[in-house]
Amino acid sequence: MTLRKLMTFPLLLFPLMAFAHNFVNGQPVAPVDITDRGELVLDNDTFSYKNWNSSQLKGKVRVMQHIAGRTSAKKKNSMLIQAIEDAKFPNDRFQPTTIVNADDAIPGTGLFVSGKIEKNKKRYPWAQFIIDSNGLARKAWQLDEESSAIVVLDKEGRIQWAKDGALTPEEVHQVITLVHTLLDK
Numbered sequence: 001m002t003l004r005k006l007m008t009f010p011l012l013l014f015p016l017m018a019f020a021h022n023f024v025n026g027q028p029v030a031p032v033d034i035t036d037r038g039e040l041v042l043d044n045d046t047f048s049y050k051n052w053n054s055s056q057l058k059g060k061v062r063v064m065q066h067i068a069g070r071t072s073a074k075k076k077n078s079m080l081i082q083a084i085e086d087a088k089f090p091n092d093r094f095q096p097t098t099i100v101n102a103d104d105a106i107p108g109t110g111l112f113v114s115g116k117i118e119k120n121k122k123r124y125p126w127a128q129f130i131i132d133s134n135g136l137a138r139k140a141w142q143l144d145e146e147s148s149a150i151v152v153l154d155k156e157g158r159i160q161w162a163k164d165g166a167l168t169p170e171e172v173h174q175v176i177t178l179v180h181t182l183l184d185k
Contacts, residue, residue: 021141021142021143021149021162021164022142023141023159023162024159025158025159025160025161025162026158026159026160027158027159028054028055028057028157028158028159029054029057029064029140029141029151029153029157029159030054030141031053031054031055031140032053032136032137032140032141033051033052033053033054033136034051034052034053034099034130034131034132034133034134034136034137035051036132036133036134037049037130037132038050038051038052038130038131039051039052039128039129039130040117040121040129040130040131042118042121042125047118049131052130055157057097057153057157058155058156058157059155059157060094060095061089061093061094061095061152061153061154061155061179061182061183062094062095062096062097062151062152062153063080063084063096063150063151063152063153063175063179064096064097064098064150064151064152064153065077065080065081065098065099065148065149065150065151066098066099066101066137066138066141066143066148066149066151067098067100067101067147067148067149068100068101068145068146068147068148069100069101069102069103069113070146073146073147073148074148076147076148076165076166077148077150077166077167079167079169079172080150080167080172080175080176081096083173083175083176084096084176084179087176087179089179090183091126093155093183094179094183095126095127095128096124096127096128097127097128097130098117098120098127098128098129098130099130099132099137100113100117100129100130100131101132101135101137101138102114102131102132102133102135103132103133103134103138114131117129117131143164144164144165147164147165148165148166149162149164149165150162150163150167150175152175152178152179152182154182154185155185160178161174161175161178
């Protein structure tokens with residue numbers, strides 16, 4: 001291999017490495033502090049937002065989904081969301097957390113995205129919904145644009161499983177089995 005080819009080889013790999021997530025099993029997610037919108041709060045049919053920080057992921061077993069504010073991203077892991085619903089995990093020890101990257105939405109759809117999230121909060125009041133208006137989590141966690149990432153966290157907030165992109169049926173089963181295992185500990 002010539003020196004020229006050796007020098008261009010790392011450059012060819014750089015675009016692939018630049019979009020790989022930085023989740024590490026056994027570690028917490030990289031710190032994120034979302035103050036522009038943040039966690040959606042429902043109190044007596046009134047919605048508000050409060051600041052949210054990734055350190056708040058401790059305390060319960062979680063399946064965290066980070067999705068772009070697009071229907072196409074939501075559809076990527078809809079099988080897993082349905083499987084979580086069907087599993088009827090105990091709300092006192094399990095909480096689904098959805099972080100919506102509103103910075104990665106189709107222009108002009110912001111109100112539609114907000115309306116869908118509010119509808120889901122009413123339907124699933126025990127679930128956690130975070131609106132990330134500036135895409136801070138995507139940047140901190142090095143996630144792909146227009147995507148859906150799934151992260152399973154233990155009750156200490158440590159990553160036990162992660163994937164950026166659509167899960168296969170086998171991976172959906174693997175996630176549900178892992179959550180059952182973590183809840184039994």
